[in-house]
Amino acid sequence: xxxxxxxxxxxxxxxxxxxxxxxxxxxxxxxxxxxxxxxxxxxxxxxxxxxxxxxxxxxxxxxxxxxxxxxxxxxxxxxxxxxxxxxxxxxxxxxxxxxxxxxxxxxxxxxxxxxxxxxxxxxxxxxxxxxxxxxxxxxxxxxxxxxxxxxxxxxxxxxxxxxxxxxxxxxxxxxxxxxxxxxxxxxxxxxxxxxxxxxxxxxxxxxxxxxxxxxxxxxxxxxxxxxxxxxxxxxxxxxxxxxxxxxxxxxxxxxxxxxxxxxxxxxxxxxxxxxxxxxxxxxxxxxxxxxxxxxxxxxxxxxxxxxxxxxxxxxxxxxxxxxxxxxxxxxxxxxxxxxxxxxxxxxxxxxxxxxxxxxxxxxxxxxxxxx
Amino acid sequence: xxxxxxxxxxxxxxxxxxxxxxxxxxxxxxxxxxxxxxxxxxxxxxxxxxxxxxxxxxxxxxxxxxxxxxxxxxxxxxxxxxxxxxxxxxxxxxxxxxxxxxxxxxxxxxxxxxxxxxxxxxxxxxxxxxxxxxxxxxxxxxxxxxxxxxxxxxxxxxxxxxxxxxxxxxxxxxxxxxxxxxxxxxxxxxxxxxxxxxxxxxxxxxxxxxxxxxxxxxxx
Numbered sequence: 001x002x003x004x005x006x007x008x009x010x011x012x013x014x015x016x017x018x019x020x021x022x023x024x025x026x027x028x029x030x031x032x033x034x035x036x037x038x039x040x041x042x043x044x045x046x047x048x049x050x051x052x053x054x055x056x057x058x059x060x061x062x063x064x065x066x067x068x069x070x071x072x073x074x075x076x077x078x079x080x081x082x083x084x085x086x087x088x089x090x091x092x093x094x095x096x097x098x099x100x101x102x103x104x105x106x107x108x109x110x111x112x113x114x115x116x117x118x119x120x121x122x123x124x125x126x127x128x129x130x131x132x133x134x135x136x137x138x139x140x141x142x143x144x145x146x147x148x149x150x151x152x153x154x155x156x157x158x159x160x161x162x163x164x165x166x167x168x169x170x171x172x173x174x175x176x177x178x179x180x181x182x183x184x185x186x187x188x189x190x191x192x193x194x195x196x197x198x199x200x201x202x203x204x205x206x207x208x209x210x211x212x213x214x215x216x217x218x219x220x221x222x223x224x225x226x227x228x229x230x231x232x233x234x235x236x237x238x239x240x241x242x243x244x245x246x247x248x249x250x251x252x253x254x255x256x257x258x259x260x261x262x263x264x265x266x267x268x269x270x271x272x273x274x275x276x277x278x279x280x281x282x283x284x285x286x287x288x289x290x291x292x293x294x295x296x297x298x299x300x301x302x303x304x305x306x307x308x309x310x311x312x313x314x315x316x317x318x319x320x321x322x323x324x325x326x327x328x329x330x331x332x333x334x335x336x337x338x339x340x341x342x343x344x345x346x347x348x349x350x351x352x353x354x355x356x357x358x359x360x361x362x363x364x365x366x367x368x369x370x371x
Numbered sequence: 372x373x374x375x376x377x378x379x380x381x382x383x384x385x386x387x388x389x390x391x392x393x394x395x396x397x398x399x400x401x402x403x404x405x406x407x408x409x410x411x412x413x414x415x416x417x418x419x420x421x422x423x424x425x426x427x428x429x430x431x432x433x434x435x436x437x438x439x440x441x442x443x444x445x446x447x448x449x450x451x452x453x454x455x456x457x458x459x460x461x462x463x464x465x466x467x468x469x470x471x472x473x474x475x476x477x478x479x480x481x482x483x484x485x486x487x488x489x490x491x492x493x494x495x496x497x498x499x500x501x502x503x504x505x506x507x508x509x510x511x512x513x514x515x516x517x518x519x520x521x522x523x524x525x526x527x528x529x530x531x532x533x534x535x536x537x538x539x540x541x542x543x544x545x546x547x548x549x550x551x552x553x554x555x556x557x558x559x560x561x562x563x564x565x566x567x568x569x570x571x572x573x574x575x576x577x578x579x580x581x582x583x584x585x586x587x588x589x590x591x
Contacts, residue, residue: 250483269466340399
């Protein structure tokens with residue numbers, strides 16, 4: 001874990017929380033929330049508290065590439081005072097070109113300094129995808145440096161890389177067909193450093209901070225699934241944790257956005273909900289201080305935490321419907337097949353007719369003579 | 372196919388297009404061939420109509436007569452059970468209805484999911500029973516060909532993968548759904564070229580028999 005030895009970064013979390021007037025009770029509540037968020041047993045709460053109290057602020061460098069700043073918005077617009085606030089206060093965010101006051105060369109030199117001073121120890125957070133090594137680097141540059149060069153340079157001294165948002169994790173909207181900028185994900189480029197994907201468009205703020213909390217608490221990255229997503233947050237599907245699931249199980253579906261079913265809060269599967277194939281924490285953590293989440297607001301899940309959700313067919317088309325122009329194939333192939341069948345049969349009929357015309361009757365006597 | 376979501380999108384996209392093309396091409400060719408070939412001309416004087424006896428036979432041949440039932444009750448009962456289960460699941464599971472609606476714009480009311488789930492479970496058990504019966508009954512075993520086992524396997528995989536996907540027994544779900552769609556695509560592709568064509572031709576054959584009976588004045 002990164003330890004910066006100049007003040008105020010050197011202050012431990014316990015000291016900083018006391019400075020901020022957070023009580024011991026509030027701190028323990030935060031630890032309990034963190035434990036439950038990460039699906040850890042309650043017995044771990046004191047361990048988390050002890051670890052966080054000792055924790056020093058790690059240097060974090062946040063690189064924003066081809067992104068919409070929605071992920072930063074998600075993180076910073078969470079309610080205050082919040083767990084997210086506390087965590088952001090716990091890290092030393094040394095470079096984030098949306099949030100930092102410095103601009104131009106001063107900003108870039110802050111990044112370079114942080115990278116130099118914390119070489120091998122800083123956390124690199126990336127949001128946004130970037131043009132791959134074979135793409136035209138001119139599609140996205142910062143201070144005249146291509147995204148690819150900047151990422152590779154920053155990755156070299158990083159302890160770990162956290163790809164925040166679906167663009168950084170999987171390519172996202174910039175990678176949508178025909179992918180004009182040749183956008184690729186962080187995971188596509190970084191092979192020799194641990195990469196944690198925190199997808200979502202944007203991700204739930206508590207998931208971003210949960211990963212940071214896990215790193216601060218245990219000094220290592222959380223357990224990941226095959227897409228490098230933390231299992232604690234992406235281990236269960238939206239469908240399995242959806243409060244509307246009983247309606248799916250009963251077969252009660254909204255069929256339009258304003259029918260009786262929609263008003264009664266029935267399942268949104270027929271309106272295109274991708275909840276069954278989407279793994280994310282929205283259903284349990286919800287948004288805006290736990291106020292609501294898309295499905296609760298009456299809108300089907302778009303599947304934004306899954307790779308290629310942007311090219312997986314219409315958002316309002318049910319999951320079971322194929323993505324291609326199948327009806328066209330059906331008609332064209334059916335028509336062609338009918339012609340083939342008719343031609344084959346007509347030829348056979350013609351052959352029967354021809355044979356009938358030229359047939360030579362044979363009597364039993366003639367046959368017996370031949371034998 | 373580098374990950375489950377890629378696999379699902381492959382089965383929902385290019386593979387589905389391929390399967391539906393082979394299915395439509397093959398089936399249309401075979402049906403048209405049967406219809407255009409028609410029947411041998413019959414020059415005798417008709418003793419009755421053809422349409423009504425034809426349609427009646429389509430129905431009556433679907434129900435086994437008492438002699439057949441007494442000789443082979445297992446075939447009749449279990450055969451009916453799983454055919455009915457398969458058709459109910461295929462036509463009345465809401466995601467299947469949405470699929471047809473998405474392709475053809477046709478829609479009808481569905482069955483509640485727990486009902487479909489139960490029917491699918493019964494269908495699976497019945498299908499296993501038919502395989503055991505086929506392997507243990509000496510005559511059935513003797514007349515069974517590779518094609519019979521192929522068809523059993525494909526049908527069983529379609530139903531099983533659907534059951535596993537619905538009950539979310541295979542994880543992650545995109546993999547489970549992809550496997551179900553893939554097995555359904557294999558079903559579609561082999562349908563026109565195997566005994567599975569009976570799904571469509573059984574009724575044509577029954578109508579031809581009934582029509583022939585009717586023309587000859589035979590009670591069908």
